[in-house]
Amino acid sequence: MAWTSKDISVRVIDKHEAVIRDVLAARFPSIRFVDSAEAASGLKVLMSFRPPEDEPLNGYDWVHAVGAGVDHLCAAIGDPERAPVITRTTGRMGEQIGEFCLGYALAYLQRMATRRALQENEDWNKEAAAPRYAFDAQVAVFGTGSIGAGISGAFRALGAEVTGYSRSGSPRQGFDHVLPVAKFGLAKSPDVLVLALPATAETEGLVDGEVLDQLNDALLINVGRGSTLDHDALQRALSKGQVSHAVLDVFEAEPLQAGDWRWSHPAVTVTPHVSGLTLPDDAANRFCELLEAYLDTGEPPVSVDIQRGY
Numbered sequence: 001m002a003w004t005s006k007d008i009s010v011r012v013i014d015k016h017e018a019v020i021r022d023v024l025a026a027r028f029p030s031i032r033f034v035d036s037a038e039a040a041s042g043l044k045v046l047m048s049f050r051p052p053e054d055e056p057l058n059g060y061d062w063v064h065a066v067g068a069g070v071d072h073l074c075a076a077i078g079d080p081e082r083a084p085v086i087t088r089t090t091g092r093m094g095e096q097i098g099e100f101c102l103g104y105a106l107a108y109l110q111r112m113a114t115r116r117a118l119q120e121n122e123d124w125n126k127e128a129a130a131p132r133y134a135f136d137a138q139v140a141v142f143g144t145g146s147i148g149a150g151i152s153g154a155f156r157a158l159g160a161e162v163t164g165y166s167r168s169g170s171p172r173q174g175f176d177h178v179l180p181v182a183k184f185g186l187a188k189s190p191d192v193l194v195l196a197l198p199a200t201a202e203t204e205g206l207v208d209g210e211v212l213d214q215l216n217d218a219l220l221i222n223v224g225r226g227s228t229l230d231h232d233a234l235q236r237a238l239s240k241g242q243v244s245h246a247v248l249d250v251f252e253a254e255p256l257q258a259g260d261w262r263w264s265h266p267a268v269t270v271t272p273h274v275s276g277l278t279l280p281d282d283a284a285n286r287f288c289e290l291l292e293a294y295l296d297t298g299e300p301p302v303s304v305d306i307q308r309g310y
């Protein structure tokens, strides 16, 4: 019965709960806000990035992720037969993460850290300080979804040539080329490799020693999930100069543990998972769009594939 109901109850779990509630209440004044599935009636909705600590997910009909990655939610689904519909928010995350990656890539190509160090030594070394350019750069992006496309857009705006890599290699808008991941390494090493992969059974450890062996003096940026990159292999690739610098925004366990080698490695930049912080109005607006479509058509939104994990 739930998916024929026009009576909607929503539990919101988020730091920006008040903003999200305000957007929802303005668009759908009859929505009832609740603090558990038990207190809900009609169509029971949860908006959250992580599963609640105090109740199971399968009490809800629909879980809208306040974020792009649904790995935490999918992992918490017990019986897939009784799984809620899961939808997610990408909003402006492609552009946000694109700016993050481009910012670090420009700092790297423009040798900003080197120039600062030269200044500290009063060293007028033009050769060491000379820039490289984004318009000359070859960029590879693993992951060709909306986030990969946003990253590609940021680099292409400055004239870089961007190749996207996906499981199938099917053409996608927003890239100069798209190839299957298995073909990575047939061309010369990219200057910048960006990882924007979801955490799934298939992507676990996908970027391993064999992939990193294809690199030569590259900047590696991981903005997807930590589990997709083999960090021991990264340590070896850094020592061999295959990776000249790594910017890591995501880790296999977060926060990154005190004392981990990545905190102090001179060629690693650690950032605390901030490349794509979901904007609360993006999460609320996306949910409103999906709810409006359901109320118009009576069709539940298309769920992410829980087995696949995205």
Ligand code: GLV
Pocket: 066, 067, 068, 069, 070, 276, 278
């Ligand atoms: C952040 O990592 C997200 O998945 O939204």
